[in-house]
Amino acid sequence: MSTPDPTSAMEQFAATFREEAADLLTDVETTLLALETSPDDPDLIARAFRALHTIKGSSAMFGFTDITTFAHALETTFDEVRKGNIAVTPALVSLALQGKDLIRSMLDGSGADTKEACAEVIHALREMDVAAQPPAPAAPRVSAPRPPDPPAVAKTYRVAFQPQADLLKDGTNPLGLWTELLELGSGEVVATTDQIPPLHDLVPDACYVAWDAVLTTQKDEAALRDVFLFVEDRGALTITLADDGESDTEDDKKLGQILIERGSIRPEQLQAALAAQPRLGTILTVGGTVAPDQVAAALAEQRVTRQARAERAAGAPVDAAASVRVAADKLDDLVDLVGELVIAQSRLTQVAASRDDLELVAIAEDVERLTADLRDNTLNLRMVPIGSTFNRFKRLVRDLSTELGKQIDLVTDGAETELDKTVIERLGDPLVHIIRNSCDHGIESPADREASGKPPTGTVRLAAYQSGPNVIIEIHDDGAGLDVEAIREKAIARGLMAADASLSEGELFQLVFLAGFSTAKSVSVVSGRGVGMDVVKRSIDALRGTVELKSKRGAGTTLRIKLPLTLAIIDGLLVSVGTGRYVLPMSLVEECVEISRAQVEEARGAHLVPVRGELVPYMRLREWFHEEGEQPLVEQIAIASTEGRRFGFAVDDVIGQHQTVIKTMGRMYGDTEGLAGATILGDGTVALIVDVAGVIRNAIPAGPPPS
């Protein structure tokens, strides 16, 4: 290993910090949005506070002083919230969300003029603080920057807290402290209760209790100390290491040893007690050497330590999730390699089949099985739950409803549904657009809604679920729905359909996805905001997905997006045209039919093929790709179905189903019309993957559908 370069090491830490901070900010956002619905939830408040606190600490360590200062201001406000001095209001949540966005742009280094915006937010926060209570005496607390958590070894700590008697008077809840502490790991709390006086002498709001806790945790001492951040100066806190997590074979510490280490007794007292007999705890207690509470605390320590050691010995995961962060491009490389392996393996299978060697065939079969497993596992690594993007939409809907003066709830379902990372990333923008549409044009104003007998609050429902090899995403709003008549008029005016043509509702709705169909006034669901539904459609096409629209006037609109689980490998239909090999995505192909030379001549140049009584338009891939060679007497036509209509591709021969590892083509071919990529076949030749939707779009230039 080479000597680490201090600069690059620092940069690496900073990069880690950015990643972690980004996660924390997402957490802050989720928490804030949740707080809006349940503003009194102390867990949520504590969570927001902790996240902000951590951002502050680690940003200080990596020299992001702007962030530190700003996060400190936010943290201070949430401290007040935590103490109950400031109530959680929508205004506070808005402000905090704004603050969160500012921190994000500071992290990205994208916002040049964050300074002014920060100052504004800080000012607004201060006003809130002042409005809530007289100036707090506490000087800004600068907490020591906390180093990133060391590799997780669970250690056992003793935490002792002896509060002042007036701890409870300002509403501090020590029970909450211990609950919070125990959340950091596993452990036990023992209260020293011998200072509680007889009932008649007891002052109800005085604190008579001191605590000893034993905690096994992967967190460091600073994290433990943070729990007591606000009571640190209200009592004596000591945290000591009881078990360093190194040993798991050593015998349990004897109760006596623990008592001595804890300073509860002196060694000679122990010796004297040991001279007598039965249970040490009982003897020491009865003998008056040690208070029962101290023995109880020591026993708790013995239990917790013993358990922690047992878990280490058993190799059981202690608390925290065992996960590893990996750069996305490393995963992409891995998927590429696996793709190559799949190709090499299919060549091996082919070669093995052509030789009369049973041993080789057996090996090839093994390799095939292993490769399939490897492929599935690798693709699984790239799967992430779609829920991470849902949060973003919660925020979007919230902002939009304020902006538009509407009341809109976003309900999400199936956040755990997993999709390929790339798909999720590229799905973001279309979904934003769709949801924007639903809020803007779908959901009516509260007054309109009440007038039509609906609850004033509209609902946008975002649901994801898996269905076979696809993931379905549905965006439903209970708004006004599409105006079918308006679409029809618009379509006739634009010459997209004859005035007397009778199109089904489904066919009419498909028109919404045509480029340029969107003018804001004509149809409620089509946005006037630049990007039209055609762009949404195109993005989904690029993901090899399909969009379907359903709507009922007055009852709402549902958009249904169907996406493949992964982009890396598809099931393809391998066909041949002349000397070329082509792959059509199996998900789009409905059936294959034959057409003879005689039938072609009968149609007199019209490219239409009868399929069970229906005429389906088709085109020859031979012509599209300028393949040489003679057209066979009998052609095969693969009928694809997309955008609600059927379209055929005439090819020379259908070879069969093919597990297609998709290779993107170089930049030079990026714009080639009608190609979605390429793949390498078992024999090493290249086959091109046909962009079915793209070809159809070009073959039928936005004309009326066949009627």
Place this chain on the structure above:
Amino acid sequence: MLLKLHDKLTIASADELKATLVAALDGGGDILLDATAVEQIDLTGLQLLFAAHKTAVRNGKTFAFAEGAASEVIDLAALRAGFARDADDSNTSLWLRRSHEHA
């Protein structure tokens, strides 16, 4: 006597709880608690119950939850606050740690 506890045993009503307990203890008999209505308890409540128990036991009286009238809220708070104890020989604790739940 059977003593019915209110829904909130918190600092806001600590004086009231103390008065109730003092009156009950001064009555001189055994006290059984009905805690079924308790929804919330904080450290002040725990301290008061603890002190009352201690005082009653010292006077040779019973101070305990009536059969079937204990409260999960109180049990949980006592556990979190570290008030729960293993049963010892004298068996005097108001809150007994569920034996060997960590074993």
